[in-house]
Amino acid sequence: MQVSMNINGEEISDDVEPRTLLVHFIRENAGLTGTNIGCDSSSCGACTLHLNGEAVKSCTVLAVQADGQELTTIEGLADGDILHPMQQAFHECHALQCGYCTPGMVMAAVSLLDEVPQPSEADVREGLEGNLCRCTGYHNIVAAVLQAAGGPR
Amino acid sequence: MIPVAFDYERATSTDHALSLLAEHGDEAKLLAGGHSLLPLMKYRLAAPAVVVDIGRLTDLSYIRSDGEVLAIGALTRHRDVEINDLVRSEVGLLAAATAKVGDPQVRHRGTLGGSLAHGDPASDLPAALIALRGTLIIQGPSGIREVAADDFFTGFLETDLGDDEMLTEVRIPKVPNARWSFQKFNRRAQDWAIVGAAVMVGSDSCGVGLVNMDSRPIRAMGVEAAVVSGASATDAAATAADGLEPPTDLNAGVDYRCHLARVLTRRGLEESGC
Ligand SMILES: Cc1cc2nc3c(=O)[nH]c(=O)nc-3n(C[C@H](O)[C@H](O)[C@H](O)COP(=O)(O)OP(=O)(O)OC[C@H]3O[C@@H](n4cnc5c(N)ncnc54)[C@H](O)[C@@H]3O)c2cc1C
Ligand code: FES
Ligand code: FES
Numbered sequence: 443m444q445v446s447m448n449i450n451g452e453e454i455s456d457d458v459e460p461r462t463l464l465v466h467f468i469r470e471n472a473g474l475t476g477t478n479i480g481c482d483s484s485s486c487g488a489c490t491l492h493l494n495g496e497a498v499k500s501c502t503v504l505a506v507q508a509d510g511q512e513l514t515t516i517e518g519l520a521d522g523d524i525l526h527p528m529q530q531a532f533h534e535c536h537a538l539q540c541g542y543c544t545p546g547m548v549m550a551a552v553s554l555l556d557e558v559p560q561p562s563e564a565d566v567r568e569g570l571e572g573n574l575c576r577c578t579g580y581h582n583i584v585a586a587v588l589q590a591a592g593g594p595r
Numbered sequence: 596m597i598p599v600a601f602d603y604e605r606a607t608s609t610d611h612a613l614s615l616l617a618e619h620g621d622e623a624k625l626l627a628g629g630h631s632l633l634p635l636m637k638y639r640l641a642a643p644a645v646v647v648d649i650g651r652l653t654d655l656s657y658i659r660s661d662g663e664v665l666a667i668g669a670l671t672r673h674r675d676v677e678i679n680d681l682v683r684s685e686v687g688l689l690a691a692a693t694a695k696v697g698d699p700q701v702r703h704r705g706t707l708g709g710s711l712a713h714g715d716p717a718s719d720l721p722a723a724l725i726a727l728r729g730t731l732i733i734q735g736p737s738g739i740r741e742v743a744a745d746d747f748f749t750g751f752l753e754t755d756l757g758d759d760e761m762l763t764e765v766r767i768p769k770v771p772n773a774r775w776s777f778q779k780f781n782r783r784a785q786d787w788a789i790v791g792a793a794v795m796v797g798s799d800s801c802g803v804g805l806v807n808m809d810s811r812p813i814r815a816m817g818v819e820a821a822v823v824s825g826a827s828a829t830d831a832a833a834t835a836a837d838g839l840e841p842p843t844d845l846n847a848g849v850d851y852r853c854h855l856a857r858v859l860t861r862r863g864l865e866e867s868g869c
Pocket of ligand 3: 543574576
């Protein structure tokens with residue numbers, strides 16, 4: 443089936459089997475490998491990207507469900523060499539170690555601030571409930587999101 | 596994990612979805628948010644030959660006041676329910692239960708109708724609907740019918756829905772003055788409830804729905820009767836697990852689940868002013 447979607451501002455079309463998962467379309471058809479696959483079972487959040495502006499787990503969406511929609515992946519956040527404020531905050535707060543969870547974590551965090559622009563620490567911890575990090579212990583991730591939101595409250 | 600190959604049909608209206616179901620019978624499955632069906636298909640526990648995508652029927656995504664009732668379209672996503680002012684003020688228990696479903700990513704995709712139609716006793720929303728005495732509007736080839744929540748959930752992942760029918764709306768009596776509490780017990784973030792209790796207490800009424808305490812989402816009838824006849828929260832909650840057959844799994848055995856049901860029901864009743 444022919445699907446077409448706007449990914450990071452670019453129209454991408456391809457012919458896929460209906461059972462193709464969105465995360466596979468993004469990585470293999472669109473060639474955008476920033477979005478990772480971790481658990482492949484909607485638990486870890488590594489595959490998080492934005493579908494029409496909202497964070498979703500792309501291992502649990504079919505490519506055909508995203509046909510005609512707008513997507514943003516981690517590659518679409520920075521403006522050339524200028525990092526998105528959330529990426530900058532992750533960098534400054536040392537909010538990553540191995541980096542595997544980072545693309546999904548950043549995408550979930552950006553979506554969280556869209557919905558709750560001035561979160562408390564508890565809001566951030568609950569808002570990132572769907573993303574697992576096996577390295578950092580979360581502390582610096584939470585600090586980064588609070589910094590990106592304009593400092594702790 | 597990749598699902599078994601299937602034919603994909605995208606419904607453009609409720610009638611179109613119903614005609615596709617009529618055409619393909621039990622070979623077909625409706626796909627709403629996909630957050631119960633797709634995991635099952637990826638694990639190959641489900642392998643429908645035809646998937647009918649109803650995810651774009653935006654006319655079934657709404658929350659409206661209809662006299663004494665709040666009407667919610669089956670395709671309304673968890674996120675839209677969770678933050679809606681009408682839901683919060685008229686049937687606050689549903690908003691609270693919905694906010695506890697999975698994580699934000701899950702709530703951006705999953706729908707109220709999909710959660711109810713899935714009929715999982717471990718889900719949060721069926722218990723809330725039972726406590727709130729909601730009803731379900733079902734559309735099929737022979738027209739529209741309305742079923743009470745108690746009669747809708749018939750067994751483990753089984754509901755009263757026929758293969759050729761679709762859930763279109765959920766109707767919940769408004770209870771702006773009721774007090775309520777949603778108690779969900781789990782050990783890890785984003786997990787399903789090991790046991791949960793949805794509690795609603797009005798001036799002369801009480802509703803209690805339990806999560807994961809039987810093969811289907813279930814009403815704690817003994818607790819409700821005890822509260823209405825004036826029993827204390829502790830005495831009423833003592834009956835919470837009576838007659839129920841909760842599952843045993845890695846998280847909990849029967850005795851522990853029964854204990855949790857009594858404790859969570861008591862906390863819920865206390866929080867609801869009993
Ligand atoms: C990681 C994760 C964590 C979760 N945690 C929780 C949790 O803590 N608590 C909880 O309650 N739920 C949880 N869920 C489930 C979530 O709430 C699902 O969104 C919901 O159960 C199904 O809704 P859906 O719209 O995604 O349905 P789908 O997956 O699209 O469909 C589910 C079933 O219902 C049928 N169906 C869907 N819509 C209709 C309709 N209108 N008429 C007739 N049949 C229909 C489908 O054919 C299918 O059989 C979780 C899911 C995931 C992936
Ligand atoms: S890979 Fe999608 S949630 Fe883990
Ligand atoms: S930085 Fe390694 S998993 Fe998060």
